[in-house]
Amino acid sequence: MAYWLMKSEPDETSFDDVLAAPGRTVSWFGVRNYQARNFMRDAMSVGDGVLFYHSSCAVPGVAGIAEVASGPYPDATQFDPSSPYHDPKATSAHPRWISVDVRAVEGGRYLTLAEMRSVPALGDMVLLQKGSRLSVSPVTAGQWNAIVALLREGQR
C-alpha cells in the first residue's frame, strides 16, 4: 500500500465537496503535469491512502484523508474544447492525460502548511521541498502516520 498527497484548489473542489458527493467519490481530473500523471498512471493502486490538500487558498493545508478508488482512465476534460483543461493534442485513440477516482474517508482538524513545516518528522516531505509544486506527490508511511495522528488530535 502506498500513500499520496493530492492538491486541490478548494474553490474548485474542497474536501467537504468530496464528502458531499455521491459515494463520497469524485473524479480527479485536470492533472496536466507528466510527473504527476505518471504517479497516477503507474504507481497508484486502488486503496492507496490520499492526503487531501487545499492549495492556492488563504490557508493551505491538509483537509482530510481519502483513498484511491479506481484505476486510471482517460481524463474526459482533455477532449472538451470548452474546458480549461482541453488539450488539442490529445485524441481518444491516444489520450495524454488520465484521471482516477478519489473517495473521502475521514475528516479531521485542518492541518496547515505552516504547522507541517514545524514538524521535524515531515521535513523530507516532497510537498515541503523548496520549489516543489507537484500536484500529486508520494508520501512515506512514516509521514502518513505522523499526519494522520495530527489530523486526529482533538477529534472525537
Add this chain to the structure above:
DNA sequence: GCCAACGTTGGC
C-alpha cells in the same frame, strides 16, 4: 499582486 522556481515550447 509579487515573484521564485519549475516546466514547456520552439528556433536553431
Add this chain to the structure above:
DNA sequence: GCCAACGTTGGC
C-alpha cells in the same frame, strides 16, 4: 539536443 523565452504554480 541546447537553451532562451515564455507560461504556470502556489506561497506569501
